Amino acid sequence: MNPIPSPLILADLFDRLRLQLPDPIVNWLTPVWILCVGATVGLILTAGLWGISWLLSALPGIGTLYEQPARRRIAIGAATVILFALLAGLYFKFAPDGKAPPPQAAAAAQPAAAANIQPLDRVWALVGCLVASGLLAVGLVALSSRKALAETNIALREGVLWPLLIAALVMAGCSLFGLFIVRKPTELLDSLVRWPVLAVEGNRPQVVTLDAPPEFDEPSEVEVPVNFRKDEIRAVIVSADQHVRIRSEKFSTNVDPSLLLALDVPANETKTWRREEASGNPFREPLVKGLYAKNLGTGPATLSITAVRRVANPEMLLVPIMAVGMAAIFFVYLLQRAALPKLAAVALSTAKSDIAQPLYAILMTAGIFGLIVFVFIPYNTFGDDIKQLKDSGLSLILVLCILQAVWAASSSVADELEGKTALTVLSKPVSRRDFILGKFVGIAWSVGLMAVILGVLLLITVAYKPIYDYREGGYEINHQQMNNDPTWHDCHREMAQTVPGIVLTYLETLVLAALSVAISTRLPMIANFLICFAIYVLGHLTPLLVQSQVVAQQLPPVVFFGRLIATVLPVLDHFNIQASVAAGVPVPVQYLAWSLVYCLLYSAVAMLLALTLFEDRDLA
Numbered sequence: 351m352n353p354i355p356s357p358l359i360l361a362d363l364f365d366r367l368r369l370q371l372p373d374p375i376v377n378w379l380t381p382v383w384i385l386c387v388g389a390t391v392g393l394i395l396t397a398g399l400w401g402i403s404w405l406l407s408a409l410p411g412i413g414t415l416y417e418q419p420a421r422r423r424i425a426i427g428a429a430t431v432i433l434f435a436l437l438a439g440l441y442f443k444f445a446p447d448g449k450a451p452p453p454q455a456a457a458a459a460q461p462a463a464a465a466n467i468q469p470l471d472r473v474w475a476l477v478g479c480l481v482a483s484g485l486l487a488v489g490l491v492a493l494s495s496r497k498a499l500a501e502t503n504i505a506l507r508e509g510v511l512w513p514l515l516i517a518a519l520v521m522a523g524c525s526l527f528g529l530f531i532v533r534k535p536t537e538l539l540d541s542l543v544r545w546p547v548l549a550v551e552g553n554r555p556q557v558v559t560l561d562a563p564p565e566f567d568e569p570s571e572v573e574v575p576v577n578f579r580k581d582e583i584r585a586v587i588v589s590a591d592q593h594v595r596i597r598s599e600k601f602s603t604n605v606d607p608s609l610l611l612a613l614d615v616p617a618n619e620t621k622t623w624r625r626e627e628a629s630g631n632p633f634r635e636p637l638v639k640g641l642y643a644k645n646l647g648t649g650p651a652t653l654s655i656t657a658v659r660r661v662a663n664p665e666m667l668l669v670p671i672m673a674v675g676m677a678a679i680f681f682v683y684l685l686q687r688a689a690l691p692k693l694a695a696v697a698l699s700t701a702k703s704d705i706a707q708p709l710y711a712i713l714m715t716a717g718i719f720g721l722i723v724f725v726f727i728p729y730n731t732f733g734d735d736i737k738q739l740k741d742s743g744l745s746l747i748l749v750l751c752i753l754q755a756v757w758a759a760s761s762s763v764a765d766e767l768e769g770k771t772a773l774t775v776l777s778k779p780v781s782r783r784d785f786i787l788g789k790f791v792g793i794a795w796s797v798g799l800m801a802v803i804l805g806v807l808l809l810i811t812v813a814y815k816p817i818y819d820y821r822e823g824g825y826e827i828n829h830q831q832m833n834n835d836p837t838w839h840d841c842h843r844e845m846a847q848t849v850p851g852i853v854l855t856y857l858e859t860l861v862l863a864a865l866s867v868a869i870s871t872r873l874p875m876i877a878n879f880l881i882c883f884a885i886y887v888l889g890h891l892t893p894l895l896v897q898s899q900v901v902a903q904q905l906p907p908v909v910f911f912g913r914l915i916a917t918v919l920p921v922l923d924h925f926n927i928q929a930s931v932a933a934g935v936p937v938p939v940q941y942l943a944w945s946l947v948y949c950l951l952y953s954a955v956a957m958l959l960a961l962t963l964f965e966d967r968d969l970a
Contacts, residue, residue: 368530373835374817376531380838381813381845383528384538384665385806388672389521395677400502406494413496416688422491429487430480437479478943489685498688505687509698510705510799511680517803518676541663544582545670548659555587555656560594560645571601573640578657580633585658588613589620592647596655598632600642617647665842668849679798686791692780696788697795704758704796713750717804720746725811725818736815736844741928743808744851750804751797751859756882758793759866760875767967768874786960790867790953797859805852813845843934850937851928857949858925862886864956865920871964889922920952 371379407413416422492498506515529535556576563569574596588596595601598611610632615621625631645651661667687694704710721743729738763786766772776785816836862882869878924945927937 368533371531374821376533377836377838377841378814378817379528380532381665381842382810383525383532383535384668384842385672385809385845386521386525386528387539387542387666388669389518389676390525391669392673392676393518393522395673396680399677399681400499403490403493404499406490407496407499412494416492416495417497425491426484426487429490430483433483433486434480437483438476441475441479488689489681492685492688493681495688498684501687502684505684509683509701510795511683513799514679514802517806538663538666541661541666542669545661545667548582548661553656553658555654557652557654560592560643560651560653562649562651563645563647569644569646571642571644574643574653574655575640576638576655576657578638578659579662580631580636580638581662582659583631583633583638583657584625584660586611586613586623586641587620587656587658588615588622588654590615590647590651590653591618592645592649592651593617594651594653595644595646597642598638599634601644611641665839665846668842668846671849683795690784692784693788693791696775696780696785697792700758700762700789700792701795703762704754704793705799707761709757710754710796710800713754714800714803717746717750717800718807721804721807721811725815735819736812737933739815740812740844740848740851740931743811744848744855744928744931747801747804747808747852748855748858751801751855752862752882752886754800755793755797755859755863756866756879757875758796759789759863759870760878762793763789763867763870764874764878767871782964783961786867786871786964787957790864790957790960793863793867794860797863798856801852801856801859805855808852809845809848812848813841816840816844847934847936848931850942851931853942854925854927854945857945858922860949861920861922861925861952861956864953864960868956868960868963871960871967885919886922889920890926924948 415425505511532538556574558572558574560572586596588594594615596611596613596615599605609630611623613621613623641655643653686697724739724742724746729735763772766775772785776782780788820836862885865885866878866882869881873881927941930937
């Protein structure tokens, strides 16, 4: 007798020990558990990358490489070339080739939207690979330094990394506890493991040759070998140069055609079967090894079958996204400390001072209270209360983060300049450039901590909102009133759609923080608040004025003034996608990438302005 596989043993164990909670609570906690699994994987990834850096530092000459400028530049250049070749190779391997779609099944297997890629898009993608390779090379060389690794423990206990680490550890504990709450957690974790496997294997067509049918007899059926999982199949694409019929069951089996896969493929045509989410699965076995075909043509048939697969639970793809984001936060902080020690010292002092202020605790408390209360407020929107929750939550986080950023810039720059405290700092071996940039980086870290904590709480409340609205009789999905409890898939979808809004909220805050630091080098707090408020209003209003046809026809000077303002001031409306997030419209990754580029460029311009204004500022 064969032993039971260990995954089945674990599944049976978790099923026996699972807490018997009401189904709505389980449906709410399942996406929250996925979020916690992402934090757990992020901790494991961070520890693994740190271990790789430690092993590299143990190699002769690597641990002291960063302290030697000449060898450091050579190492960074060589690492950049190697990483760029690797990233570019992965891009050309997994991205569409940009050529005309190939014939028959291979063409249908590719997404229609990505069939053709413009050359300019490829150039920008390669530029992105080059920039990412350079940053990774710098981080690899800097974080392999023995000195930087020796200070890791100190870096974790100072600044924003400590509360982030505590929050991640709490979420990791919740992910372990959630194994006894979530239904079939092993199946969800299996989807996480299968994702890289499917990405590497791809959707390769299976090509076979069917013999010509007898002249006067019934064509015989042939079993075509395939290999895919029942729960992963999303479509089957079939093409042939002869008339062919395909079934998922033997032709001799008397089964209702609506309950199985059945395709009649004319010669030189392509037929596609797509699995509808609401319909049943036509396959019986968990692992499908073959399909059955008959050649109804006049000669030998070349048959091509492409199985389009996707992980059984694509919701688990949120786990690697969160894990990579968490690892990036930790290593960016460590890289900043290792590569720019003076700037990092100013940033650490600024962040610790901002977090210790009563206003920070007040804003954080107000945000937590508001996000929880928003769940229970009756918006009277006839089933769209969850849209109002998303919009209100994102607006609240944006306002609180901007208030904290502007106040921190005024108190840490303007007040220190007026109180002569900055003179004490600059009397040490700290340049004016390190002082200003360190202040901005410290504000970015303290505001980032607020955005992360409030953002995670918003995701949890958004995941619960469908459950609450259904109990109140108001939740709708796809413009239809639901007759059953919202599933955990519905809760996860609403939660995942909110993530881009949180990211863009933080990017908008960074732009205003950079401008506020520049203003604080010359003006006090009240003037800083007023100017930043005016920039915020104009940054959201000018696109409406410029794009309005009525204003363009009746008030041309207003359009000219709006374009002038949009040229000089940041167009903050680029970061405002709350309507799309609330309506559930997917936000492309390219949009987030270009928003990040815009944020970095405008923040760099604001920092240049701040350095120019601060360069000749009399501190005595």
